[in-house]
Amino acid sequence: MSNMNEQMAAKYKNNFLKEIEEQAEMGDWVKMCMQCGVCSGSCPTNFHAGWDHPPQEIFMMIRAGKREEVLTSNSMWQCTSCYNCYVRCPRKVPITHIMHGIAEYAYRLGLAPKMQPSLHLSQTFWNNATKHGRVNEVQLTQSLYFKDGIGAGIKKAMEMKDVALGLVKAKRLNIMEALGGGHKCKDVDGIHKMLAKAKELEAKRKAGKAAGA
Amino acid sequence: MAAEKKHAAYICSGCGLGERLDIDALEGVAKKDGKMQVVRTHDFLCSQGGVAMIQNDIDNDGVTHVAIAACSRRAKTEAFNFPTTAISRGNLREGVIWVRPDTDEARETTQEMAEDYVRMACAEVKAMTQPAGNPNTGTVKTLLVVGGGMTGMTAALEASKAGYKVVLVEKTGALGGWAAKLYKRVPTREPFKAPQDNGVADLVSQIEADSNIKVYTNATIAKTSGAPGRFKVDIAVESGPTVTEDIGAILQATGFNLYDVNKLPQLGGGQANVVDQAGLEALARAANGGAIKRADGKEVKSVVFVQCAGQRDTSGEHLSYCSGYCCNTSIKQAMYFKDNNPDIDTVVLFTDLRTPGNGEDFYRSAQNKGVIFSKGVVSGVTASGGGCTVKFHDLILDDKNAQIDADLVVLATGAVPNSGVNIDNPVDAPAAAPAEGEAPAAPVVEEKPISILNLDYRQGPDVPQFKYGFTDSHFICFPYETRRTGIYTAGPVRRPMDIAQAQEDATGAAMKAIQAMENAGLGKAAHPRAGDLSFPSVRLEGCTQCKRCTVECPFGAIDEDEKRFPLFNESRCRRCGTCMGACPVRVISFENYSVNTVGAQIKAVNIPDEFSEKPRILILACENDAYPALDMAAMNRNEYSAWVRAIPVRCLGSVNTIWITDALNSGYDGVMLMGCKHGEDYQCHFVKGSELGRYRLSKVGDTLKGMNLETERVFDMEVAITDMDTLPKKINEYAEMIQGFGPSPFKGF
Numbered sequence: 001m002s003n004m005n006e007q008m009a010a011k012y013k014n015n016f017l018k019e020i021e022e023q024a025e026m027g028d029w030v031k032m033c034m035q036c037g038v039c040s041g042s043c044p045t046n047f048h049a050g051w052d053h054p055p056q057e058i059f060m061m062i063r064a065g066k067r068e069e070v071l072t073s074n075s076m077w078q079c080t081s082c083y084n085c086y087v088r089c090p091r092k093v094p095i096t097h098i099m100h101g102i103a104e105y106a107y108r109l110g111l112a113p114k115m116q117p118s119l120h121l122s123q124t125f126w127n128n129a130t131k132h133g134r135v136n137e138v139q140l141t142q143s144l145y146f147k148d149g150i151g152a153g154i155k156k157a158m159e160m161k162d163v164a165l166g167l168v169k170a171k172r173l174n175i176m177e178a179l180g181g182g183h184k185c186k187d188v189d190g191i192h193k194m195l196a197k198a199k200e201l202e203a204k205r206k207a208g209k210a211a212g213a
Numbered sequence: 214m215a216a217e218k219k220h221a222a223y224i225c226s227g228c229g230l231g232e233r234l235d236i237d238a239l240e241g242v243a244k245k246d247g248k249m250q251v252v253r254t255h256d257f258l259c260s261q262g263g264v265a266m267i268q269n270d271i272d273n274d275g276v277t278h279v280a281i282a283a284c285s286r287r288a289k290t291e292a293f294n295f296p297t298t299a300i301s302r303g304n305l306r307e308g309v310i311w312v313r314p315d316t317d318e319a320r321e322t323t324q325e326m327a328e329d330y331v332r333m334a335c336a337e338v339k340a341m342t343q344p345a346g347n348p349n350t351g352t353v354k355t356l357l358v359v360g361g362g363m364t365g366m367t368a369a370l371e372a373s374k375a376g377y378k379v380v381l382v383e384k385t386g387a388l389g390g391w392a393a394k395l396y397k398r399v400p401t402r403e404p405f406k407a408p409q410d411n412g413v414a415d416l417v418s419q420i421e422a423d424s425n426i427k428v429y430t431n432a433t434i435a436k437t438s439g440a441p442g443r444f445k446v447d448i449a450v451e452s453g454p455t456v457t458e459d460i461g462a463i464l465q466a467t468g469f470n471l472y473d474v475n476k477l478p479q480l481g482g483g484q485a486n487v488v489d490q491a492g493l494e495a496l497a498r499a500a501n502g503g504a505i506k507r508a509d510g511k512e513v514k515s516v517v518f519v520q521c522a523g524q525r526d527t528s529g530e531h532l533s534y535c536s537g538y539c540c541n542t543s544i545k546q547a548m549y550f551k552d553n554n555p556d557i558d559t560v561v562l563f564t565d566l567r568t569p570g571n572g573e574d575f576y577r578s579a580q581n582k583g584v585i586f587s588k589g590v591v592s593g594v595t596a597s598g599g600g601c602t603v604k605f606h607d608l609i610l611d612d613k614n615a616q617i618d619a620d621l622v623v624l625a626t627g628a629v630p631n632s633g634v635n636i637d638n639p640v641d642a643p644a645a646a647p648a649e650g651e652a653p654a655a656p657v658v659e660e661k662p663i664s665i666l667n668l669d670y671r672q673g674p675d676v677p678q679f680k681y682g683f684t685d686s687h688f689i690c691f692p693y694e695t696r697r698t699g700i701y702t703a704g705p706v707r708r709p710m711d712i713a714q715a716q717e718d719a720t721g722a723a724m725k726a727i728q729a730m731e732n733a734g735l736g737k738a739a740h741p742r743a744g745d746l747s748f749p750s751v752r753l754e755g756c757t758q759c760k761r762c763t764v765e766c767p768f769g770a771i772d773e774d775e776k777r778f779p780l781f782n783e784s785r786c787r788r789c790g791t792c793m794g795a796c797p798v799r800v801i802s803f804e805n806y807s808v809n810t811v812g813a814q815i816k817a818v819n820i821p822d823e824f825s826e827k828p829r830i831l832i833l834a835c836e837n838d839a840y841p842a843l844d845m846a847a848m849n850r851n852e853y854s855a856w857v858r859a860i861p862v863r864c865l866g867s868v869n870t871i872w873i874t875d876a877l878n879s880g881y882d883g884v885m886l887m888g889c890k891h892g893e894d895y896q897c898h899f900v901k902g903s904e905l906g907r908y909r910l911s912k913v914g915d916t917l918k919g920m921n922l923e924t925e926r927v928f929d930m931e932v933a934i935t936d937m938d939t940l941p942k943k944i945n946e947y948a949e950m951i952q953g954f955g956p957s958p959f960k961g962f
């Protein structure tokens with residue numbers, strides 16, 4: 001992975017904007033930002049609390065060639081995909097998509113922050129959902145609760161026990177899922193094959209881009 | 214004008230006047246107090262029948278003076294239009310019934326108000342003569358355009374298309390001005406994505422093919438004398454005899470110069486690899502679509518544009534304004550590079566990118582082409598490694614030590630108007646001679662402005678300037694009008710603008726100049742009293758040669774004759790009456806507007822005695838904004854005090870202090886003066902009129918003290934046309950205050 005990072009850094013030398021344009025999904029929109037700040041002002045996540053940089057700044061940093069800082073920042077992972085910025089941007093910059101595009105690219109390069117909660121959730125969710133072709137809610141919750149250790153997990157589970165019981169009573173939660181039971185999709189193999197194919201296609205496309213078609 | 218005068222009054226009972234007022238009593242007032250020989254009433258005076266009644270009296274009964282007591286003088290002007298007859302208007306509708314409550318208690322005071330307005334209309338018309346028009350007219354219809362750049366060429370072509378002859382004078386050897394030096398210009402057409410041809414060649418060929426346009430190149434204006442319709446202009450042609458042309462009106466399109474880049478050493482001004490925008494145009498023209506090379510021949514691979522270089526400066530050292538075109542210009546110039554080679558690094562450093570018009574599309578197009586725009590303030594440009602290093606404060610990332618290296622730096626330095634000599638503050642003091650033995654001082658780099666028009670007017674050789682050296686004009690309402698009648702300015706000499714705006718400006722100013730020539734030929738005034746036939750005349754026997762009129766005239770209309778008496782140039786006059794207000798011996802008057810026409814109205818008002826508890830307040834209201842605001846208040850039925858009697862004046866500048874002292878002496882309890890805003894953001898239609906008037910009237914305080922009256926009894930109010938809602942409130946507050954003072958002790962004398 002870091003190998004790919006070095007490759008890309010070498011390939012684009014000082015032109016990080018070009019790198020983002022070519023490698024990150026929707027990255028070719030970054031240049032169209034006019035730095036009005038409407039996106040940052042619209043973001044409901046109150047990014048000051050947790051974000052390294054609001055979207056406007058990320059775009060400026062890309063143009064200023066701050067490669068390391070952008071790709072390792074947590075900003076893109078903080079976006080909740082609310083699309084507020086996207087609908088408000090006077091330049092119609094698809095900000096939400098760019099945020100995810102950069103996040104994904106940083107992940108591919110191995111630069112995404114480790115144990116970043118959204119990143120962790122995404123991975124866990126993906127693994128969980130693709131395993132049976134359907135989300136196993138109990139296991140998903142477990143793996144999230146126990147992410148920071150057994151003690152923290154038990155504490156969290158106790159806190160949420162009333163909610164969980166309510167959900168079980170209302171038949172919104174199936175206890176059997178804890179043991180790998182519960183609902184599954186009919187053709188798990190088929191799903192796996194489909195995903196493998198999709199992965200293959202995407203990997204090919206991205207490799208092509210990285211090689212510089 | 215008929216020797217026999219016959220005065221008639223016509224009173225309307227339509228529009229509710231008949232229900233609210235005792236028309237018979239008004240008729241009696243017109244006969245008895247107004248001393249009108251003919252008095253008639255009509256229940257719909259502005260109808261065909263009503264107008265025919267008046268016309269019939271004029272045609273068949275010898276009526277020469279008509280007082281119409283009906284609606285405001287601003288209403289029904291087309292119906293009550295009797296060109297050979299002097300007319301006054303008593304404002305019973307907007308001035309009385311629309312501003313008074315329809316109640317039994319109010320009836321008496323409302324009727325008194327109406328009777329006074331009838332008396333005033335009768336008194337006014339008796340003091341008037343119908344003006345015959347300025348006799349000193351000139352009928353030349355040739356437009357002189359000074360300056361052969363985009364503005365000048367456009368103005369010349371537009372005037373020619375409208376059927377007028379044009380003389381076009383250009384100081385350099387060729388037409389085209391700055392635009393001719395551009396490799397390309399900012400796009401003017403859809404899709405606004407790429408620079409386009411500068412368009413100069415096309416305009417030049419149109420001018421060459423136009424038989425209405427006579428062009429002088431390498432020529433300047435040696436002298437301008439005369440007045441609209443009869444200017445005589447001496448044109449000094451390099452290596453040739455001076456030619457004199459007869460001119461009807463003048464359009465000054467002398468454009469701008471770039472702010473001197475050498476004044477910006479901290480931004481690299483003067484360094485080899487730093488150019489201004491004109492410098493870059495020269496390099497682009499040399500490259501002609503190929504790779505742009507620096508002066509030393511090196512191909513430019515990276516370029517930084519610095520916006521607002523020496524502009525929007527708060528230190529007071531450089532230009533404090535925005536020149537308006539330079540952001541689009543830098544965008545265009547960045548495209549010169551990108552269109553040739555997309556790999557050239559082009560960075561525009563800006564604080565606010567201002568792209569008026571369709572510049573926004575152009576800006577986006579540049580972003581699409583890969584031009585980088587960074588928000589930052591440049592702190593310094595230094596030479597380094599065969600190029601430059603630009604240090605700046607990145608405002609988005611708040612990085613104070615950001616820097617970029619570039620082969621070439623372009624400074625957007627902005628425009629300085631070429632407006633000639635600042636006549637209010639001429640910089641013509643000769644440099645002090647060096648003392649004995651000292652080396653002579655280094656030659657002064659600062660260029661002394663050279664007059665452009667060389668007017669032989671008493672008030673100075675060029676048109677007056679406003680802020681930052683741009684020519685003065687009524688910025689909001691009448692942008693092309695200068696303070697010299699028949700002389701218009703257009704383009705960047707008037708305010709910062711780009712080519713497209715300058716061409717629009719040129720067209721507008723050409724049309725105004727044509728209107729001025731036509732009006733001058735008919736002996737009529739130009740804006741804002743366009744079409745007015747009156748003009749000031751002076752009884753020289755009484756003149757004390759105090760020169761106030763010549764100094765105060767905001768339009769430079771008054772020269773001095775050999776005997777040092779004021780010499781009026783009627784065609785240059787705007788009919789504001791400032792001279793009339795200024796003259797301490799009151800020898801200046803218009804046929805239909807004079808110290809007497811207003812004075813007679815003031816005297817005509819019936820002043821109740823001090824026991825009546827009915828104060829009388831005189832309002833002198835500027836006819837351009839304040840009087841219309843009063844009318845509009847009436848249309849909205851905003852009521853105000855019954856104690857006021859309003860008289861419109863042409864301008865606060867025309868108010869002679871005698872009116873105020875006369876009013877106070879004859880028992881008025883207060884005087885309100887209503888005029889337009891003056892000063893930096895003036896609204897005065899006569900530019901300086903309200904300011905001069907206010908200055909003059911500020912001295913009235915002493916008179917009041919001398920009379921033992923409260924100084925607050927005279928109240929100067931700034932009124933804009935939009936004040937129709939607040940104005941009545943202010944009138945009422947003032948009326949209450951006056952009532953609080955108690956009656957004037959001068960009543961009954």
Ligand code: SF4
Pocket residue numbers: 032033034035036037038039040055056059088089090091092093095
């Ligand atoms: S709202 Fe759009 S144009 Fe404005 S700063 Fe954000 S991305 Fe840029």
Ligand code: SF4
Pocket residue numbers: 039042043044045055078079080081082083084085086095096099
């Ligand atoms: S989509 Fe993401 S970046 Fe945009 S406003 Fe919502 S949370 Fe903020």
Ligand code: SF4
Pocket residue numbers: 749765766767768769770771781785786787788789790791792793
């Ligand atoms: S002051 Fe006004 S009215 Fe008098 S000459 Fe000048 S422009 Fe005319």
Ligand code: SF4
Pocket residue numbers: 751755756757758759760761762763779795796797798799800801
């Ligand atoms: S202001 Fe009156 S007195 Fe003075 S110079 Fe003018 S005309 Fe004569």
